Amino acid sequence: MSRAHPYLPNSVPKIKRKMMDEIGVKSIDDLYVNIPEKLRFKGELQVPGPYTEQEVKKLVSATLEKSTHLKCPPFLGGGVWPHYVPSVVDEVVRRAEFLTSYTPYQPEISQGILQAIFEYQSLICELVEMAVANASMYDWSSALGEAALLAKRLNHRDVILVPSYISPSRLAVLKTYTSPTGMRVEKVNYDSTTGMMDLEDLKVKAGEKTAAVYVETPSYLGFSEENVDAIGEIAHENKALYIAGVDPISLGVLKAPGSYDVDVVVGEGQPLGNHMSYGGPLLGIFACNHDNAIIRQMPGRIIGITETIADKRRAYVMTLQTREQHIRREKATSNICSNQALCSVASAVYLSLLGPNGLRDLAETCTSKANYSMHRINDLPGVKAPIFNAYHFKEFTVKYEKKKASEVNKVLLAHGYQGGKPLKPDFPELGESALFCVTEMHTKEDIDGLVTALKEATQ
Amino acid sequence: MTVRKFRQADWEEPLVFELSQEGRYGFHPPEVEEEIREKINVERLIPKRIARETPAGLPEVSELEILRHYIHLSQMNYGVNSGLIYPLGSCTMKYSPIINEVLAGHPMLTGTHPDQDTSTVQGVLEFLYKLKQGYISVTGMDDATLQPAAGAHGEWTGIMLIRAYHQEHGDLAQRTEIIVPDSAHGTNPASAAMAGFKIIEVPSGPDGCINLDALRAVVGPQTAGLMLTNPNTLGLFDHQIAEIAEIIHKAGGLMYYDGANLNAIMGKCRPGDMGFDVVHVNLHKTFSTPHGGGGPGSGPVGCKAILAKYLPVPDIVLKDGKYALSYDKPQSIGKVHGYYGNVNVMLKAYTYMLTMGPNGLKEASELSVLNANYIASKLKDIKGLSLPFAPEKPRMHEAVLSAQKLNEDTGVRALNVAKNLLDYGLHAPTIYFPLIVPEALMVEPTETEPVEALDDFIDVVKKTCEIAYTNPQEALKAPVNTVVGRLDEAKAAHPKTICLSWRRLCQLNEE
Numbered sequence: 001m002s003r004a005h006p007y008l009p010n011s012v013p014k015i016k017r018k019m020m021d022e023i024g025v026k027s028i029d030d031l032y033v034n035i036p037e038k039l040r041f042k043g044e045l046q047v048p049g050p051y052t053e054q055e056v057k058k059l060v061s062a063t064l065e066k067s068t069h070l071k072c073p074p075f076l077g078g079g080v081w082p083h084y085v086p087s088v089v090d091e092v093v094r095r096a097e098f099l100t101s102y103t104p105y106q107p108e109i110s111q112g113i114l115q116a117i118f119e120y121q122s123l124i125c126e127l128v129e130m131a132v133a134n135a136s137m138y139d140w141s142s143a144l145g146e147a148a149l150l151a152k153r154l155n156h157r158d159v160i161l162v163p164s165y166i167s168p169s170r171l172a173v174l175k176t177y178t179s180p181t182g183m184r185v186e187k188v189n190y191d192s193t194t195g196m197m198d199l200e201d202l203k204v205k206a207g208e209k210t211a212a213v214y215v216e217t218p219s220y221l222g223f224s225e226e227n228v229d230a231i232g233e234i235a236h237e238n239k240a241l242y243i244a245g246v247d248p249i250s251l252g253v254l255k256a257p258g259s260y261d262v263d264v265v266v267g268e269g270q271p272l273g274n275h276m277s278y279g280g281p282l283l284g285i286f287a288c289n290h291d292n293a294i295i296r297q298m299p300g301r302i303i304g305i306t307e308t309i310a311d312k313r314r315a316y317v318m319t320l321q322t323r324e325q326h327i328r329r330e331k332a333t334s335n336i337c338s339n340q341a342l343c344s345v346a347s348a349v350y351l352s353l354l355g356p357n358g359l360r361d362l363a364e365t366c367t368s369k370a371n372y373s374m375h376r377i378n379d380l381p382g383v384k385a386p387i388f389n390a391y392h393f394k395e396f397t398v399k400y401e402k403k404k405a406s407e408v409n410k411v412l413l414a415h416g417y418q419g420g421k422p423l424k425p426d427f428p429e430l431g432e433s434a435l436f437c438v439t440e441m442h443t444k445e446d447i448d449g450l451v452t453a454l455k456e457a458t459q
Numbered sequence: 460m461t462v463r464k465f466r467q468a469d470w471e472e473p474l475v476f477e478l479s480q481e482g483r484y485g486f487h488p489p490e491v492e493e494e495i496r497e498k499i500n501v502e503r504l505i506p507k508r509i510a511r512e513t514p515a516g517l518p519e520v521s522e523l524e525i526l527r528h529y530i531h532l533s534q535m536n537y538g539v540n541s542g543l544i545y546p547l548g549s550c551t552m553k554y555s556p557i558i559n560e561v562l563a564g565h566p567m568l569t570g571t572h573p574d575q576d577t578s579t580v581q582g583v584l585e586f587l588y589k590l591k592q593g594y595i596s597v598t599g600m601d602d603a604t605l606q607p608a609a610g611a612h613g614e615w616t617g618i619m620l621i622r623a624y625h626q627e628h629g630d631l632a633q634r635t636e637i638i639v640p641d642s643a644h645g646t647n648p649a650s651a652a653m654a655g656f657k658i659i660e661v662p663s664g665p666d667g668c669i670n671l672d673a674l675r676a677v678v679g680p681q682t683a684g685l686m687l688t689n690p691n692t693l694g695l696f697d698h699q700i701a702e703i704a705e706i707i708h709k710a711g712g713l714m715y716y717d718g719a720n721l722n723a724i725m726g727k728c729r730p731g732d733m734g735f736d737v738v739h740v741n742l743h744k745t746f747s748t749p750h751g752g753g754g755p756g757s758g759p760v761g762c763k764a765i766l767a768k769y770l771p772v773p774d775i776v777l778k779d780g781k782y783a784l785s786y787d788k789p790q791s792i793g794k795v796h797g798y799y800g801n802v803n804v805m806l807k808a809y810t811y812m813l814t815m816g817p818n819g820l821k822e823a824s825e826l827s828v829l830n831a832n833y834i835a836s837k838l839k840d841i842k843g844l845s846l847p848f849a850p851e852k853p854r855m856h857e858a859v860l861s862a863q864k865l866n867e868d869t870g871v872r873a874l875n876v877a878k879n880l881l882d883y884g885l886h887a888p889t890i891y892f893p894l895i896v897p898e899a900l901m902v903e904p905t906e907t908e909p910v911e912a913l914d915d916f917i918d919v920v921k922k923t924c925e926i927a928y929t930n931p932q933e934a935l936k937a938p939v940n941t942v943v944g945r946l947d948e949a950k951a952a953h954p955k956t957i958c959l960s961w962r963r964l965c966q967l968n969e970e
Contacts, residue, residue, distance in 0.1 A: 279798025
């Protein structure tokens, strides 16, 4: 006997029949009469199931359990980082009222999510010291792509200058976003000793065609860019937009982009209360100054503060919607509609929980542990860490003089550790090397265990 | 009238910044072990010229206060799983099953890093691979990528494939136009424009379907492709689809399917069989993943074999019994996301697919269509409302009513009907879309709503229209049972008063 599916209340034959009678159709297929016979699908969809909840829980869990249990969180960063997600964050984002709502098109019944996203925007503004942040982009990479397009809309120029130490995947996405517009992405060299952007090279490459200069700090290779002020001056001398990309956790100890005169800040909000989940969902941060020209060209949704008409009570609403696709269509500033709203709520809860001191404590913990790891690894024979003579926040490069990075990782895995990402494919100039990341998720025992395994792997 | 009394919770919740008291913590990160602290001096580590001098202006609030604050805010919001019907047309606000959330919280998923060695994430890759296979079958395509993070992201990715195809065939310089019907979602023209194309709009005929003569008039050697959703945004299945595909293909263009309305046709017909070359589907619509207040969604893109080589990298492949990521696609458009897309969302969609099975997916579509027709058949007879564009034709998963007559007769608009629904604890339909219907009420009940909820919705719309005719001032008052009444949207956008952050609010208060 076929039972009514728990998700399908009107599949009960008596109810279904009654509804069809009221509409005046004999069968469900009468409702599909407009689909020409030859286009109808006669086969069976190649989809497993159906399974009951109890079965599906067992089945999907068993599939996920096929992955490897590591001894500790992976020593990987580069755009997604292992950070602890406080229980309160998960509790809030599980709330059905947030989780299963949609874009707040009806503000009167959606003040909760509107205020939560306004708080997210506000907390990001405090973190980066800018006056405006949007409700989210898909991830850091797409935020960077959109920032490049914004620059072109503002100054009608065609070149975006990026440091050679940019993350390869962010560079790839930037190229995809800019390719249809005729924009060109040009790399600026970095100093092979310190890693810093080569200011002379930047001066040569910057000019009247430069739409924007992009800086990343901490860089993909782990060191912090120390010339952020000078780079901004060169960008602005050439009337180009100055864009900075940041890891928000680092802003617990590193100065905010707003203090070095950037025009647009992009970054990855995943570490602010969002699980890694194999790289998604992520949270693209996008912030700018309170400059009406830029605000009106910004991509994505923005929540603003206003008041009720009748009693002048403070309230929140999606604003500047005339920039967006549902009104402006092909002339919109971006095509983005669904964004990463719930991830931004998670980040609002996270930043509220940590507060200014918690964030600083966390950043100090990360940098202490990373630097401890770096020193210990550097003490191993045949290994150098870091490659660059500079301050490293929580990621750092490790160079292997005798072994291949991929082989080192195999030995580490045999010990239950996921080692750093091999860098040679993207940075051949660095040779056999890897990018490691250490955060508050790694205990001293984890780090010491890694070092012991590394010693074996590199001998 | 069976509908119940509704009063939305209202906590007059202050901003989290206004709860701040110096010295409070909501969370303690772990302290560094003593042996590490002895060896590493943080202050000496960070170069002065890049160190933060003053801590970020974040609030200082205790854990319970923060929990309450955000629970209060949640109670001042409305979701499918907590409210009643959420018939937002074109958005497919169906039930988001709890088991999907439970499984998506599995630590073997949440704790994995995208750069881990693929040998350590076989479970994740397996479900992604199987989801992709199921997706290919439902859409009738040959290959797919799961990378796009949302529907619009998928549209743009799909159009980039079309762009790559024409580029390889040497006629991109000539094929500069993407054709979009006037009933299309705003994302369609916006996505095509972002991919570098010019938009050509074609009008709908009186039956709500594409006007073939108008289409033929704009198709030519300059045509790169056509973007279409079928059923369209009026909820009508365009029966001429095979002819449309022929017109486009004969001209050398390609067919793009916007899967926003796929919920009507799973297992009934497939975009691939209709003649489409590339498609995106919103997992947060058809595959039940929650909308999260606006995201994260997921917009996988499927395509026919001729476009497969242009799909983004990496591809998830099965080789010698092992799952792997392949970058071996020299003609790929590149990457559209930093990693592999919204993987956590995909697990929810995969779980949904398994709980439904092939026949369950088909039944879900059938019942979504039954529910939409049930609502349409009752609403169209209400005084003041009509069902424009071929009212005699059955609707698919959604129906677009017009309140034009109501507005002319009483001054009460579609907007007011929507606000009256809110007062009864029912979510409003999409309004003023598609643009070709004046005073549009776009209703998509989905298959997970019981007939009782449909009846409540119909009753409230009917009652509102009756009040509009007898006492229009009363109908214009709504909403009054929600947290706030009508808002001053002009103030929110005015250059002098615009305020997009707490930082700005403090500045404005000082001035």
